[in-house]
Amino acid sequence: MTARTVRLYEIANARSGDKGNRLNIALICRDPAHYSAIAKHVTAERVAAVFAGRKPSRVVRYDLPKLAAFNFVLDDVLEGGVNASLGLDGHGKSLSYLLLDIPVQIATRHAVATTCDSPVTR
C-alpha cells in the first residue's frame, strides 16, 4: 500500500467541549473511508503526547464507528477550568485545533475530502 501524510485538519472535523477541568474533543471523519487510518494513527497515547504540556492525568478514546467519529476525553488539562485558569482559553475551545494539527498517514487511493458540504445540500 502506498501512503502519504496529511494533517488531520485536511480530512477531519473536530469540536472541543469542557466540564470543569476535563476536556473532550470529538473528531469526525469527513469521509468514512479514513476511519480506520485515523483509528490506527490517532491513539489515546499519541493524543496524550500532543497535550503533554498540559499534563493530562488520563486520556481515553471512545470509538463511534456508526458516526465515523471518535471522542477523546482528557482529564485535568484545562489549568483548573474556566473558573480557575489563568490562561485566555479556560474553556479549551481552541484546543480542537491542537489535535487537528497531527499528521497522519492515509492510503493514496483515498481522496482527501477537503470540504464537507453534505450530500443533500450540495
Added chain:
Amino acid sequence: MASKVFIGAGAGFACDRTDAAGPVADTLATLPGGRFLIFETLAERTLAQSQLDRRRDATRGFNPALERFVGPVLARCLRDGIKIIGNFGAANPSAAAARIQAMARAQGLAAPRIGVVDGDDLTALLSPAELAAREIGGAVLRNATEIIAANVYLGAEPIAQALDQGADIVVTGRVADSALALGPLIHAFGWRLDDWDRLAVGTLAGHLLECGSQITGGYFADPPFKNVPGMADLGYPIAEIDPDGSMVITKPAATGGRVDRFTVIEQLLYEIHDPSAYLAPDVVLDITDVTVEEVAPDRVRVTGARGKPAPETLKATVCVDGGVLGEAEISYAGPNAAARARLAAQTIGERMNRRAPGLVLRVDAVGVVSVLGDAAGALARPWASDPGDIRLRFAAQSGSAAEVELMLDEVEALYCAGPAGGAGVRKRLTPRLASASCLIERKFALPRVTLTGGSP
C-alpha cells in the same frame, strides 16, 4: 395526547443572540402539534453570579438578558399557544416570573400562567462541610466556610408538571439542560418516568438543542473547508419528535446556517464523556448506536438513542469565592519586537518575585504563543516567530486584591520603566468564583412547582 411535538431553541447560552428566537417562534406558529420554545441560559458559573445579584437586590438574580430574550417573542407565543420554557430564572425564578408578568402588562397582553420551578438550591439543606464531603474530582470546597451558590440539577418532571397544570411559560433555576426539552415531551406524550428509551430520546433532543446554533452551523465554520452559508443570520434549531421517539432536527426556512450530518454529529458529541453513559437526572443516555441521516436539505433524522435507569445521585454545582483575577496587557511592535517583549516579561517576573513572592504569574504573547500554550506560559519555550506585533498579557489570581493590583500597576509602569516602545496598556480586575461539582443524594432534591397568574 399530541400527535407530534416541535421544540425550538431560542437561546443556547447566557450571552446568546437575542434576536434568534423570532424566526423560530414564527416557524413554530405554522406547525401542527405541541409547540415549545426553550431557552438554555445558565452556565456553571452564571448561577453563582446571579446569586450575588440577588443578595444585592432581592428583585434580581435572574438572567439579566431575560427581557431581551423573551420580550420579542412573548406576544407571538401567547397568541399562538407556543409554550416557553427557560432556565433564565437562575437564582430567583419567582422574580423572573414577576418580571415576565410586568413585560406582558407593558405589552398589553393578558396575564400569562407561569409555572415557577425551584427547589434546586441546597444552601439551606447542606453545610459547607457536608458539601465538601460530596465534592468529586477536586478540593475546591475543602476549606470553604462560605458557599455562594449550591444548586442541584433537577430533572424534567417538575417542568412536565407545570405544563400539566396549564402553564404558558415555565421558569426554572438549575435544571439539567436536557430537561428543558424532555419536560415538554413527558407532558405532551405522557411518557412514563421509567420508559428509559423514550426518556433517552427526549434527553438527546435536549442535548442537541441546548446550545442553540451549535447544531445549525455555529461553532463550526472553517472556510474553505467547512463553509456555513448566511452566518450573520444563523437559524436556530427545531426538533420534531413523534410519540414513538422518532426525531428530525431542522431550522427555520429563510435563515442562514446548515443542518446536516456534520453539524449534528459535532453537537451530538459536544461535552460528552463516555458515549454509552451520558448522565442526566432523568435517565442515563447511551448514544453509541445513534445514527444520523440526512433526509432532505437542512433536515436530519437522528435515531438509536437508548436509555438506562436514572443515576442514584444527582450532580450539583457549588460555587465559592475565588478571589480576583487581574489581567494586564502591553504591546511591542516593529523591528526586534520579540526581544523587547521578552525583556518586558522577564522584568515583570523579577519585580513581582520581589514584591509578591507567592503570586503565580502567567505570561502570554498574543500572536506568538497564547491559547495553545500551556500553564507555563510564553517564556517557557523559544518563540517560533517574531510577528513584529506582539501583545503581552500578564495574568494572576489571588485572594488578596492588593497583590493582584500591584501586578497590574507594575505592567503599567513598563511605559516608562521598561523596554522601548511599550504601548497600549490595558488593565482589568475581575472577581472570580471557584466552582466544584458534587454528587448529591436524591432526598435533597426537592423540586417545587408554583403556578402564578392567568387561569388554567
